[in-house]
Amino acid sequence: MTQRECxxxxxxxxxxxxxxxxxxxxxxxxxxxxxxxxxLTSDExxxxxxxxxxxxxxGRKLGFDxxxxxxxxxxxxxxPAFESKVIKELPDGSKHVMGGDGVIVLSKPGTQGIPxxxxxxxxxRKSWEDLYLPKLQWNEQRLDEDRVRRIAREAKERxxxxxxxxxxxxxxxxxxxxxxxxxxxxxxxxxxxxxxxRVNAELQYRGAEKVIxxxxxxxxxxxxxxxxxxxxxDIAFRNGPLVxxxxxxxxxxxxxxxxxxxxxxxxxxxxxxxxxxxxxxxxPTWLENGVNTMFPIEVGVWGGSFAPWxxxxxxxxxxxxxxxxxxxxxxxxxxxxxxxxxxxxVELGGYLPCPDHRLPPNTIWENVQYYCDKFRETFK
Numbered sequence: 161m162t163q164r165e166c167x168x169x170x171x172x173x174x175x176x177x178x179x180x181x182x183x184x185x186x187x188x189x190x191x192x193x194x195x196x197x198x199x200l201t202s203d204e205x206x207x208x209x210x211x212x213x214x215x216x217x218x219g220r221k222l223g224f225d226x227x228x229x230x231x232x233x234x235x236x237x238x239x240p241a242f243e244s245k246v247i248k249e250l251p252d253g254s255k256h257v258m259g260g261d262g263v264i265v266l267s268k269p270g271t272q273g274i275p276x277x278x279x280x281x282x283x284x285r286k287s288w289e290d291l292y293l294p295k296l297q298w299n300e301q302r303l304d305e306d307r308v309r310r311i312a313r314e315a316k317e318r319x320x321x322x323x324x325x326x327x328x329x330x331x332x333x334x335x336x337x338x339x340x341x342x343x344x345x346x347x348x349x350x351x352x353x354x355x356x357x358r359v360n361a362e363l364q365y366r367g368a369e370k371v372i373x374x375x376x377x378x379x380x381x382x383x384x385x386x387x388x389x390x391x392x393x394d395i396a397f398r399n400g401p402l403v404x405x406x407x408x409x410x411x412x413x414x415x416x417x418x419x420x421x422x423x424x425x426x427x428x429x430x431x432x433x434x435x436x437x438x439x440x441x442x443x444p445t446w447l448e449n450g451v452n453t454m455f456p457i458e459v460g461v462w463g464g465s466f467a468p469w470x471x472x473x474x475x476x477x478x479x480x481x482x483x484x485x486x487x488x489x490x491x492x493x494x495x496x497x498x499x500x501x502x503x504x505x506v507e508l509g510g511y512l513p514c515p516d517h518r519l520p521p522n523t524i525w526e527n528v529q530y531y532c533d534k535f536r537e538t539f540k
Contacts, residue, residue: 162319163225164387171388171430171453171478173509179539180225181532182480182514184456185210189521191218199525211322222525223532226320228455228480228514229434231390232311233325234367235302236360237332238262238295242281261335262291282336285352292336296359298366305374312378315385324371324386324428327364329415330403331393333357339402346407354411361415368419372426383427389420391451396437398462409445420450432480436517438462440469447473456481458516467505478510485515488531489522495531499538506539 161169161177169176191205200218208214211230219227241260248256253269262281282292311322333356334342345353368389372382379385395402420431432453433446443454457479458464466479483502487494502513513535519528 164319164321167321167387167512170512171510173475178536179506180512181223181535182226182228182512183219183222183224183519184229184481184515185215185227185518186218186523187518187521190519190523193521194525197525216320222528223536228321228512229323229390230321231323231325232307232371232386233327234371236325236327236364236367238292239297239299239302240295242291263335263338277338280336280338280341283341285349288352288356292356293359296363298363302367303370303374308371308374309378312375312385315379321387322385323388323390323432324368324382324423326368326389326391326419326423326431328392329357329361329364329412329419330408331395333360334395334402343403357411357415361418365415365419365422368422372422376426381427382423383429386428388430388432388453389423389428390431390455391416391419391433393433393435393439394437396435396439396442398437398460400438400440401442402437403442405441405445408442413445413449416446416449416451424450430478432478438464443469443473443477447477452476453478453480455479456514456516459484459486460516464516465505466511467508470505470508470511475510480512481514481516482511483513483515485517485519485523488515488519488527489524490527492527492530495527495534499531499534503538 163180166176166178166180170179191200191208194200195202195205204214204218206214208218210227215227238261242258242262244260245258246255247258247264255267256264256278257267258264263277264279265275266278267275281287337345375382375385401408423429423431430453431451432455433451434455435442436456436458438460439454454466454469454477457466459482464482466482469477469479482505484498487498505511506513
């Protein structure tokens with residue numbers, strides 16, 4: 161069976177002849193470390209974005225079958241993006257930098273990770289109408305239509321899964337305003353809160369609708385081209401969601417349903433969603449409105465696991481992720497224990513283990529190779 165066939169069978173509780181060994185990419189700093197250690201070359205790591213040929217080549221070297229985050233969709237962000245520029249330079253070498261999303265961050269030399277946000281361009285109705293609303297309109301430049309046709313033509317011969325990226329319904333807005341800004345907006349100007357959500361959701365819908373339409377001008381249905389739909393959100397942290405579940409249900413639920421119904425009406429019945437942290441309180445909204453697969457199910461310090469979610473929601477819920485990536489920076493004994501921990505969860509069905517986020521800079525190359533070999537040997 162191909163990787164596509166195995167993933168489809170797993171999601172639909174059918175029979176498959178092997179459990180794919182999948183990953184969720186890598187930090188750039190890790191690829192640079194592996195290059196410095198002699199495992200990769202500069203040419204191999206340049207342009208190794210999710211699902212690219214270079215990404216696939218690195219995965220094969222390590223023993224992975226594919227990167228789950230291999231998706232394609234229309235551009236659902238700001239167009240044009242804001243001009244990136246330095247706002248202020250500080251004596252210690254730090255800088256206040258505005259990025260393409262209009263957010264000002266504190267950039268410190270020599271640091272890694274997510275920089276601190278210190279200012280936002282989207283703060284009220286005037287900034288929304290002047291700066292953001294014009295950048296969130298549909299236009300044909302958001303989609304490479306020739307690429308959609310090529311993907312559709314080649315779908316029958318493709319052995320690896322490909323997802324239809326459905327964009328973000330709330331994560332983008334949280335990025336633009338910051339969690340405090342978007343939280344206060346609900347109380348200060350609920351009409352504007354609703355409008356921003358509606359405009360953003362309409363853009364995501366128009367993009368998905370256009371991709372599906374073009375794909376079906378070549379293939380019998382979008383479900384023959386795309387193996388799943390996929391949202392990105394990232395709206396939870398270690399203690400739970402960054403937004404009230406009740407508000408999320410009321411304001412976001414209908415927009416998820418509209419997009420998920422579009423997918424199902426065109427043969428795509430698996431829809432996954434990327435949310436870090438502990439999103440358990442939001443799963444009922446997603447599941448009721450058509451999202452049926454959680455990813456990447458971070459283990460974290462809170463012990464995130466697919467098992468209690470399955471116990472609560474039943475087989476309507478699938479999962480990809482939940483493998484503690486940090487053991488790959490430890491030793492083989494830790495990897496063995498983690499695979500043993502995953503065995504009963506795999507037996508629940510509809511669940512595919514995957515490192516629970518991008519592999520961080522301390523990951524050991526040989527450990528990843530061992531993990532892939534051990535995984536393949538365990539889950540025959």
